Amino acid sequence: MKETFIGITIGDPSGIGCEITIKALDILKPFNNWIPVVFGDKSVIDEMISLLKTKINFLPYNPESGYNENTVFYVDENAVSGPVVYGIVDEEYGRASLIYLESAAQMALQGQINALVTGPVNKRSLKRTKSGFIDQTSILKDLCGVNSADTMFLTGKLRIFFLTRHIPLRTVPESLTTGQILDYIKKYMEYLKKFGIVKPTLAVAALNPHAGDNGLIGSEEIEIIRPAVVMAQKELLDVRGPVPADSVFHLAKEGLFDAVMSLYHDQGHIAAKTLDFFRTVSLTLGLPFLRTSVDHGTAFDIAGKGIASPENMVEAIKAALTYHAYFK
Incomplete structure (x- = not known):
């Protein structure tokens, strides 16, 4: 063809x-x-x-x-x-x-x-x-x-992956595991390479305000998210985080990261659609x-x-x- x-x-x-x-x-x-x-x-x-x-x-x-x-x-x-x-x-x-x-x-x-x-x-x-x-x-x-199959939003130069999708917000914290996050970090890095990015950088968004503020506003960052990031770094993957969600998408838009892992549906949707509602495109990868x-x-x-x-x-x-x- x-x-x-x-x-x-x-x-x-x-x-x-x-x-x-x-x-x-x-x-x-x-x-x-x-x-x-x-x-x-x-x-x-x-x-x-x-x-x-x-x-x-x-x-x-x-x-x-x-x-x-x-x-x-x-x-x-x-x-x-x-x-x-x-x-x-x-x-x-x-x-x-x-x-x-x-x-x-x-x-x-x-x-x-x-x-x-x-x-x-x-x-x-x-x-x-x-x-x-x-x-x-x-x-x-x-x-x-x-x-x-995985969803990636593309809004200009901003790329957003979604760890979870259509689940109630109250169930998100209990659905997170270190192993799950690590597996998806590896998968998303491979996707980024398919886009021609030789050495991709991925940021993992935090779950709680101020990335938990050292455990003062939630412990998921310390107990679940950060250990997955450290494990990925030990495998020589350029992963950062958890990065506070109120700034991570802006930093990615400015070019500091090639993509962001959003932990739940609206976390990434709000960022992308606020940036450019009409030009945000959803890509389904893994098919x-x-x-x-x-x-x-x-x-x-x-x-x-x-x-x-x-x-x-x-x-x-x-x-x-x-x-x-x-x-x-």
Whole structure:
């Protein structure tokens, strides 16, 4: 496969995924040296094209057919019956988003697309499908047969890894172990090398205010986090920490560290999205292919109105184009 094929799922049909996909492709065309492949329902795509009055040449997926720099392939999944009702939680739309993702993942596993960009899904709609999944990363892990996959946020030069993800905040301290942190330090350092960083530097964020202030405001830094950092340093890994969370992300943005290990979901999300909400891109690492994603939800409140910003989708597609070759 000489050309680069980037798969893009539209996510939940009731949300803004289809809209921002079409708008992003309109911004990014002409497609020099790459070909978009959109996974969704052609009826949903046509409805949105009509709303946006966009002129994009959508063709059924067939890499042997003729195409030009303005062509977009689509894979019609026929998962939605009737016109879309925007902004609602619905089992049919949750199942449709599952079908789009499964189809795209299978083509990625077969080498038909080089990377996957995913539009936003709705967790409540996914839950109604009784599939057992409420997020796309878990679905992709299952489809690819991998035990773990890791999230990295990319916001300009700031890179953030997440030790834990969708768990209640009150359970974070009890979920931390020295062995776990050490294992993830090693894994994240290997990821950074894949990005072409020969001697990466990783900072581990602290859990408590002021990194526990020598045990005055919590003992996790002394008993759990710092021992993992010391063990990693003994293995000649350039790891620092625990670094107070109120400064570590700024220091990484300024170039002192190549990446930060965030200990829990909102610790890293708040930093990245405050820095640049619309340009923060999520990368899923550890799959047989690179997956990037917008870092926002379905925005049901504005879905179907034609006013959603495609900026995050543009950045997600750019990231897939830039980094897919590092993760073959």
